Amino acid sequence: MTAARTRQLPLDWPHRPSMAREDIVVGDSNRLAVAALDAWPNWPHPVLYVHGPAGSGKSHLGAAWRAISGAARFSPGDALPAERPFAVLLDDLDRAGHSEAEIFALLNAARLGGGTVLVTARRAPGELKLATPDLASRLRAATTFTLGQPDEALLSGVLAKLFADRQIELDVKLLELMTRRMERSLDAARALAEALDRETLATKRRPTRQLVLDLLARMDDNAGALS
Structure with a gap:
């Protein structure tokens, strides 16, 4: 019998992104x-x-x-x-x-x-x-x-840095998927990086297309509930 995949609850250590000049994309x-x-x-x-x-x-x-x-x-x-x-x-x-x-x-x-x-x-x-x-x-x-709304190139650069800071390896196609479908804001980029970090820590799995789509849909639902 195959053991069910377990989901671990990650410790809620706060991740504090660097706000230094060299970290501005x-x-x-x-x-x-x-x-x-x-x-x-x-x-x-x-x-x-x-x-x-x-x-x-x-x-x-x-x-x-x-x-x-x-x-x-x-x-x-x-x-x-x-x-x-x-x-x-x-x-x-x-x-x-x-x-x-x-x-x-x-x-x-x-x-x-x-x-x-x-x-x-x-x-x-x-x-x-x-x-x-x-x-x-x-x-x-x-x-x-x-300051205008960030374009796809800026969002892509910010996301790449956020994931690198968290030591998350992300496929280029997943990064492109995020920047095409997410809300165009740096706050949304940080929220997405935090959510993906939590999910990968909890499941011990690498990011997948389906996981990214699920997180984006969840963020859209939360935004709709607050509007």
């Missing part, structure tokens, strides 16, 4: 923003504003810039940095809960030669609903870059 959707990050501190304007949809790579860019510049993360209620020149990351501007007064004070200090600020947001400066005209003006004056 560059493609058409982020090339200009990455070049601007690399040019620091020689920015033409002290404020760099990067915006794009969820999963477009804003958080990775912000984390990489912090590692390069030693920037502090600016949280709601924080006082202006005492050191000059300062480097500050103002992440997720349109969702983080900052007051307009503290944002204006930070940007104004940078404009007056105090330092540099990287701002990330989902919306462009002109799409923000601001009650402070001077703040709106400061943001519109910033050097602005838009």
